[in-house]
Amino acid sequence: MHRRRCHTLLVALALAPAALAACASPGAAAPRALADGVFWVAGSGGAPAPANGGRIGNSGFVVGPAGVVAVDTGTSYAHGRALIAAIRATTERPLALALITHVRPEALFGATAFREAGVPVLMHAQAARLMRSRCDGCLTQLRQALGDAAMAGSAVIAPDRVVDGAATLAEAGRPLELIFPGHASGPGDVALWDPARRVLFAGGLVENGRVPAIDDADLPGWQRALAALTALQPKVVVPAHGAAAGPEAITATAAYLAALDQRARALVADGASLIDVPEAASLPAYAGWDEYDVIHRRNASIAFLRAERALLLGEMPR
Amino acid sequence: MSPTRRGGLQAMAALALAAAAPALRAAPGGLPSAADGDSSPVWDGLRARLFGERPIAVQDAVRLVVPRRAAYGASVPVKIVPALAQTPERWVKRLTLIVDLNPSPVAAVLELTPALGLAEFETRLRVDQYSHVRVVAELSDGTLHTDSRYVKTSGGCSAPPNRDAPERIGSTLVRLLEPARRGALAAAEVAVLHPNDTGFELNQRTLLYIPPHFVRSMSLRWAGAPLFDAELDFSISENPSWRFHFVPQGAGELRAEIVDTHDARFVGRLAVEPAA
Numbered sequence: 001m002h003r004r005r006c007h008t009l010l011v012a013l014a015l016a017p018a019a020l021a022a023c024a025s026p027g028a029a030a031p032r033a034l035a036d037g038v039f040w041v042a043g044s045g046g047a048p049a050p051a052n053g054g055r056i057g058n059s060g061f062v063v064g065p066a067g068v069v070a071v072d073t074g075t076s077y078a079h080g081r082a083l084i085a086a087i088r089a090t091t092e093r094p095l096a097l098a099l100i101t102h103v104r105p106e107a108l109f110g111a112t113a114f115r116e117a118g119v120p121v122l123m124h125a126q127a128a129r130l131m132r133s134r135c136d137g138c139l140t141q142l143r144q145a146l147g148d149a150a151m152a153g154s155a156v157i158a159p160d161r162v163v164d165g166a167a168t169l170a171e172a173g174r175p176l177e178l179i180f181p182g183h184a185s186g187p188g189d190v191a192l193w194d195p196a197r198r199v200l201f202a203g204g205l206v207e208n209g210r211v212p213a214i215d216d217a218d219l220p221g222w223q224r225a226l227a228a229l230t231a232l233q234p235k236v237v238v239p240a241h242g243a244a245a246g247p248e249a250i251t252a253t254a255a256y257l258a259a260l261d262q263r264a265r266a267l268v269a270d271g272a273s274l275i276d277v278p279e280a281a282s283l284p285a286y287a288g289w290d291e292y293d294v295i296h297r298r299n300a301s302i303a304f305l306r307a308e309r310a311l312l313l314g315e316m317p318r
Numbered sequence: 319m320s321p322t323r324r325g326g327l328q329a330m331a332a333l334a335l336a337a338a339a340p341a342l343r344a345a346p347g348g349l350p351s352a353a354d355g356d357s358s359p360v361w362d363g364l365r366a367r368l369f370g371e372r373p374i375a376v377q378d379a380v381r382l383v384v385p386r387r388a389a390y391g392a393s394v395p396v397k398i399v400p401a402l403a404q405t406p407e408r409w410v411k412r413l414t415l416i417v418d419l420n421p422s423p424v425a426a427v428l429e430l431t432p433a434l435g436l437a438e439f440e441t442r443l444r445v446d447q448y449s450h451v452r453v454v455a456e457l458s459d460g461t462l463h464t465d466s467r468y469v470k471t472s473g474g475c476s477a478p479p480n481r482d483a484p485e486r487i488g489s490t491l492v493r494l495l496e497p498a499r500r501g502a503l504a505a506a507e508v509a510v511l512h513p514n515d516t517g518f519e520l521n522q523r524t525l526l527y528i529p530p531h532f533v534r535s536m537s538l539r540w541a542g543a544p545l546f547d548a549e550l551d552f553s554i555s556e557n558p559s560w561r562f563h564f565v566p567q568g569a570g571e572l573r574a575e576i577v578d579t580h581d582a583r584f585v586g587r588l589a590v591e592p593a594a
């Protein structure tokens with residue numbers, strides 16, 4: 001199936017060397033041009049498993065006159081290596097920077113390969129803190145899910161550069177905007193906006209056809225962030241998982257989060273038991289989304305617990 | 319009545335029916351019930367220390383309801399369901415709740431009175447890794463009864479407790495889960511805002527461990543008479559919550575007294591006017 005997809009891509013995009021390199025490794029997708037000099041490397045979606053090598057999340061890169069900025073490094077050292085190879089097969093411009101937009105394993109652990117290649121890794125300071133405090137545990141879980149060989153060489157590394165807020169990145173030789181909307185999908189989640197091409201790498205802020213995880217989220221902040229991303233009027237949005245799409249992916253993410261929050265509050269007001277919440281909070285409209293069975297059930301529990309907390313604080317009618 | 323409450327009652331009915339079935343069978347929302355041999359090295363050691371050589375029956379006097387796969391490991395709902403009502407002749411006197419593989423396996427010890435009407439409880443546990451969760455019930459006749467479930471949690475990194483409002487720690491809410499009727503079993507809940515810090519979590523800023531700070535005890539009284547006293551540990555989730563029962567014969571006050579490991583004391587109250 002991957003072979004067929006690779007073949008189609010080869011025919012469609014004629015990115016022969018890069019595509020061949022990527023397609024030689026199962027689960028790795030070839031870079032796809034979204035606009036002039038802007039590429040998306042598709043993840044498989046789903047949960048990390050031996051069949052997908054853990055390559056579940058999207059990556060991408062922007063090629064400017066001065067160099068290349070990579071966005072999200074992959075799940076493992078091997079994944080990071082493959083991404084670097086794909087970038088080098090696409091352009092001769094130097095790899096200048098690797099941006100990690102959010103703290104999920106599929107964005108993080110490929111950073112070890114970028115570091116080895118001498119490419120500085122950039123994160124938001126809050127994202128770096130969250131990663132340091134907990135991601136050794138994520139690495140252990142991934143080794144269990146994928147096997148030690150698949151995760152060989154992967155580690156939690158400290159970023160070479162941190163930002164505390166919005167910034168303009170100059171490494172590509174044309175301005176790229178780093179957007180920090182405050183605590184939204186995560187405390188240090190950022191997006192990369194290419195204003196000239198109107199392409200948005202939304203990182204953890206947007207999902208397409210997949211249930212967004214709310215574990216680290218501030219829901220009101222996330223809704224504000226999504227409104228701000230919509231206001232940019234992007235032509236193309238690269239989500240954390242799922243296909244690159246138009247701005248409707250932002251709207252769909254916002255609609256899901258609103259529906260989840262509303263249901264959780266209603267269940268708390270109703271005196272529902274947490275035991276019943278994963279079923280009682282079902283949202284059939286989203287049942288076809290990737291990872292609905294795992295992430296939505298978990299989200300429902302978390303949203304319910306947060307609504308309970310609001311009740312304890314007197315922020316909800318009793 | 320809401321669909322979820324009704325679902326709970328159906329589950330209760332199913333449990334009541336299942337009581338007549340053989341010992342090993344699937345229970346609602348759980349793995350097959352504990353059978354002899356459903357043990358672990360940790361449990362063998364704990365059992366000897368807590369209960370000595372006393373026999374522990376694995377029948378249907380008490381039952382544990384836990385999701386087969388917990389959606390969220392930081393807050394795994396568990397329900398303790400007794401097969402007998404609390405009567406002055408025979409009642410559940412003590413409940414011990416255990417998570418075999420947690421750093422602090424004994425999560426809760428509850429001392430109960432017949433005034434509960436029914437020794438059914440629901441709370442949430444932190445389940446660190448796949449583990450047996452157990453309940454041991456001691457009845458007023460001195461007999462011990464147990465049930466256990468093997469709990470799997472869905473992967474993912476648990477978010478740390480919310481510490482946004484430290485000045486609000488101890489905010490306590492006592493509420494009824496349905497309107498109370500005079501002389502009938504009423505369902506209530508007590509919940510307290512508390513991070514219930516385990517001492518095993520790194521501060522993201524300093525990378526020093528956050529010291530343990532959790533709710534240590536909880537006492538519930540109805541109209542001045544004790545319902546239950548709970549000794550608790552940090553295996554209980556953030557914002558500890560307990561659902562329980564009582565039998566209001568007239569108007570009165572539900573009162574919760576809560577103490578944490580800093581010796582801070584919190585009180586929650588609810589005036590109850592049961593309908594005739």
